[in-house]
Amino acid sequence: MTTSLSPEDTVTATAALGTLIRGHRFRIGLTQQELADLSTISVRAIRDLEKGKAQRPRTDTVRLIADALRLGPRARTALEEASRRGHRGGAGARHFAAERPAPPVPLHPLIERDAEATVLAEELRSGAERLITVVGLSGVGKTRLALEAAARLHDAGFPVLWHTAPGAVADALPACDDRSAALTADCALLLYGEGEADDLVAEVSGALGDRPVLLVLDGVDAALLDFPRLTRLLRELPGLRVLVTADAPWNVPGERLFLLSPLEAPDPTAGVRPDAPAARFLLSRLRHVRPDVVPDERVLTDIAWVSHRLDGHPLALSAAASWLTVCDLATLRGIVESDPAPLLDHLADGRSGSRLRERVAHTLAALPEGHRRLIAALCDADDQEFVLDDVVRLTGMPLPYCGRAVRDLLVSGVIRSSTDTGRSAFRVLGVVRAVAGDLTATSTSASA
Structure with a gap:
């Protein structure tokens, strides 16, 4: 993963002095009066700096503020550079914030997902949920749903930082904005375990101000993300919302799991x-x-x-x-x-077909052995539908275990709820049956 700017250069390119000071002050929980007391600078001077009225402070003033904010070398350098840039820095940051980074443009219209998009966008917009992970079997439409939700939030005034994980299919036209791309890459790198949270908090605050921000991590492997770092970002950036699309949940505190099932297809x-x-x-x-x-x-x-x-x-x-x-x-x-x-x-598009086979096979392989045996037994059964009692009978396990197993299979996307008979029934997806049959045939051939 590469960016057009290093983290230090991104701060220099986008953050005004006042927004940097305010971002660092918020990070450590200081009021303007407390920062003034610690730095021995008047509270009026602090207020003028944060509002952009004092564009070129004395070098000693910047040093005293940096000492009071307990800045590290990189953050201190960024603050000093912002003070040297003066008016140019403030204008750049205001221009960047005014542009509001946009999500990619989808290549296909949204069909039959309006209800899901409405719920997702409203939960993120209102702040009722700040971390949502959309899960479902590959190809079920997670990215397209995230694009729609992001577009609705952008229309509502949210800057949108969109990151597509390496190897994920990007079925959209990326936004042509190198500055937001660099900021997005910095956010992604931090959550992958690289970079410094202090610098990123100041960078986001400087570039986007105090408004709510949506960060989308599309097609990521949640197991590779650093949850403590995300926790810190959510705590220090109150307006931040994070939307993740993945094949499996992150399973972390505060995560809102959004299961995206296939489209309704009645018998x-x-x-x-x-x-x-x-x-x-x-x-x-x-x-x-x-x-x-x-x-x-x-x-x-x-x-x-x-x-x-x-x-x-x-x-x-x-x-x-x-x-x-x-x-x-x-x-x-x-x-x-x-x-x-x-x-x-x-x-x-042969790549889409082969990717579907590969991703379904990967999902099946990632299931616990007991779950894989259950899927095989369900595929062998004459009846296309099954209920919880069938799982108890096939596994010989107690009801709580079977209930968790069915939930796991629903979350992984290999089964779906069925309402054809008016009862709480489930079906193994046809695409899963096809791939499971291929895997069984391959295994049998290899053993022979």
Whole structure:
């Protein structure tokens, strides 16, 4: 991971003297009067410096303030440089704050996730939740949901710092702002265990002022993040909100777990529902590939069955729709009902298909051995749905263990809730069944 500016240069480029002093003062919990007493400088001088009225203080004044704030070498250097820049520094910081860094621009419209986006954006905007981790199986739409929530907060006045983890698929157009990119990279580096929290607090305060800020960490491995460092940032930057998208939860205090399930795809046996979210999503993808197809009763029935068999998983539905360039919808439905595994390869973008297989296989491999055995047993069962009693019967374990196991599988995204029968039932996702079958076949072949 590289940045266009070092942490020291970023502070120099974006932070005015007054905002640096205020940020450091807030960090250690001093009032203006207390800082004045410790530095032997008048409280009026402190107030004028923080408001930007005194742009070029004496060198001794800066030294006394740095001593009172107990600054380290790097933070002290940044403060001295800001005092030398004078008016230029203040203007740069105000200009940077006024621009409000924006999130990336999504490449595809949001379909059937408005309710989730509304809840997510409101919880972050209000400050009811300051750390939210969106989890779900790869390809379920976590990044697209985060983009929508970030866009809504940006419209509400939030600067948005967006970090995409190395190796994650960036299905969006990045914002062209080197200054915000450098600041975002510094935040990410700190949470990965590099850099100094003192400098970053001052950097964010200097660049963005006192307004609320959204930091998005997209596609990260939460196990690699440093929670104590995040705790300090949340404590010293009261306006900071953090939104994480990951395959697994962070499992830290204060984390709001937001489980993103596949789109609703009801069983067509009880009647075709063209308005079902998964059916509407697949129809939108079908129109991209085959705009000539008329959504008559037969087409809508086939769409409903394909959506149901693929459990409303957005990336699986998109991959299946790409096959309509080489086959008709009725043939596609037949393939899905017999063996959906080949359809996981997106014809227009082979990387997405292979990534889906790899990520699902990775998720299955990361499950505890007992959970993997349970998934295998559920895949072998004749009934597509199962209830908690079935888990008790298959595992021979007590109810509390089985309840936790089902919750773990829900959080990992390999199963989903089912309301087809009106009871508390669950289904193993079709994409999981396909990949689990591939893994079983490979294992059997290797052992032979």
